[in-house]
Amino acid sequence: MEFLKPGIRLDLIGKRIYAVIASVIVFGLSIGSFIWPGPNWGIDFVGGTEIQVRFDKEIKVGELRSEINSLGLGDVQIQRLGDVGEAAQGEPDFLIRVERLEAEEEAEDIPQKRVSSMIEEKLDEIVGDGKYLILQVNYVGPRVGEELKSRGIQAIIYAIIGILIYVAVRFEFRFSLGAVTALTHDAIIAIGVFVAINKEFNLPIIAALLAIIGYSVNDTIVIFDRIRENMRRLKRLPFIEMVNVSVNETLSRTLLTSLTTLLAVVSLYILGGGVIRDFSLIMFVGITIGTYSSIYVASSMVVFWEEFRARRRTTTPPIPKRG
């Protein structure tokens, strides 16, 4: 079976201007979304308590929220979760989230972890003890939250640097430029999508981002490898055409790999619960964009750099002919 005809020669790189425009727009939007509405930082980064509760029967969210609000614990968010686990119909799962109270550092009587007890007591009041089940409790203190945030950002930066060095060593500098452009593009847009759908940013998301970065570069390198090979083989072709040929030659493989990985990710999304679901969603977005960026962004960058250098070369005065 073959999806693409062997001798395929789409003028992909020639049409790159459209892709660049599209990318720049989406990229700009993503960056914009950092400012407004801004990422929804989860408790892993800002601290707070999150409790996942399963009730025996339906309850009204509004009621629940006002009851918990009355505890005076500050910002309260309540989210209804889809069917996590084998909850039968009418056994809804809720996520109650309370952000850390500011300036409550040394308050002996309301140490954050007792937030969970206070909420439990409240639940006893509202539905009755035994009519609900605590599935999960997460608490992150302010110090740890800060640390996790900075470590998360560090991780991403180091990863990008590490990759840049490796690609520069194995290929050439302009390739590593292309690779880094592509993966930054992917990471930012992936984050942008997440902000757009208002998903919570927690540590697993950072892990997913790093996975996306790794995967995108993986893709990009396969194409670069072919470009490198063709640089030697197709010396007679102008640079841009040679790149186009390379991209076309690897198109089959690039698309196939993305397809198979997406198949795996989609089944994770459908069948996984909770954390796995969020994770696979961001992976899906990341892989799609990663493939696109490997084909267009990375190679375009290489072409652009080459043309940029070529232009610089032609403006230097020509060497006078001998004799």
Add this chain to the structure above:
Amino acid sequence: MVGLVVIAGVVLVPSLMWDYNTSQSRLPVWWQKSFLPKSALVMGLDLQGGMHLVVSVKTEEAVENELLRMKGELGDYLRKEKIPFTKVILTEDQHLKITFPDRQAMEDGTYYIKRNWRILLPTVAEETLSPEYELAESEINSYRNNAVTQVLQTLTSRIDEFGVTEPSVQRQGRERIVLQLPGIKEDDRERVINIIKRTAKLEFLLVEDMGPSSEAILNRAKYGGNVPLGMRLAPEVDNEGNTVRWYLLKEEPKITGDYLVDARVGFSGDALGGAVVDFQFNLRGAQIFSKITGNNIGENLAIVLEGKVRSAPVIRARIYERGQVEGNFTTDEANDLAIVLRAGALPVSIEIEEERTVGPTLGHDLIAKGRRAVLIGLAVVVVFMLAYYNLAGAIATLSLLVTIIFLMAALAGLHATLTLPGVAGIALTVGMAVDANIIIFERIREELRTGKTPRASVDAGYARSTWTILDANITTLIAAAILFQVGTGPIRGFAVTLILGVASSVFTALVLTRMIYDMILFRNRRIKDLHIGIPVLRSTAKGEKVERA
């Protein structure tokens, strides 16, 4: 290669024979006694359910306590040496400041301290009647360190007493401790946190006076509004947290819970029921206790737990070893108190920095779902590979299965923890393992289309793709390695899975599949059709390559 697979299989057997519900191994005894691997795959807490706690130890308290103690000792020693001084205080920035009445005393004093108290260093060089001293850096560090070690031991005992299967209490960095407690049920969560957090400082002090409030006591004539030297105020608090009464307690003589040798739950004789905690002192403790009680018959002895008075019964007779702490405890409360008394008091207080608890219900849900997701994802990919690449697809499938076996075996053998993100990592590995195979197969197809023989195409295909695959996967490894460094808990699980997965998938793709091809080609040297999913070319009379009809 077959050998490797067998080894991997053997490493995995314990995991398959492990009953996750009871944390027992079902391996036959002869296996357990042999050198063969026995440890099963470690499930992360987010999969099997349990508590993950990070606490920070307030080591500053240790330093402060030491300094306070030194303050007292310094005063005593100066007096013994007959060096006059006005006072010794502990300043806000943790310095000991001694005020001398005159120059001679100051010189004697500073000389004495310099000779006998090496760990105290002067803070300023000039001479003054009120020199300040600070504790040497090395001393401070050693106190802090000791505090953490002590807390570590105490917490470990407490957890042991509580009865958790396979708990883990480890130091993290300089001042943090990580506790992993698998299998904690949702209801027990609060109890465990309380057991861990309480300092459990138990003291027995003689009562000087009592009253409805602290002001009421102090306003009495003999105190004149101040707390007398060597005494302290403490409230008596009931179970709701309301203050019932205030006491003025004598600091000396006293005895603390350090001398306890045992503590048990008991039941008080009176009609109210309620549990109590019966305790027993060790030999030395019994001596001290009998002296205190013997000399103060008719007085009240306050039993002070964590700074609050629990009860203050009248001493009717000399008591040697045993006593009782009461306070309307439920059985659970009494039990927990007994546990902490047995394990010992915490030298300093601790603060909970992070808690992640997954109830067993959710844990089991997620394991089931995760397993299903991976299997179905796998199945889908396999079906696709077979359809698209035919025979080569079958080879890829085999290599995929072996990859997963290797991956799981490596996880089990290394005692790495499988977490929920780890399961996602396995799914990702599946995708990338397939990727490596796809690269090779596409290359082989290309070579075939140029007219090479199957043999040559396979050779060329592998030769050309090896570095591509290596380059591509190494970058993923870099990302995963960084994740491993920087991440904690579940994230680390993901990174480990990814690293091992990528490594094993590259290995199987390059080595295993090659071996299989070699075997096939060895059998039929002039094989015409590789069954790799593309039409086979055949030479026409004109020497062209044309598709076989």
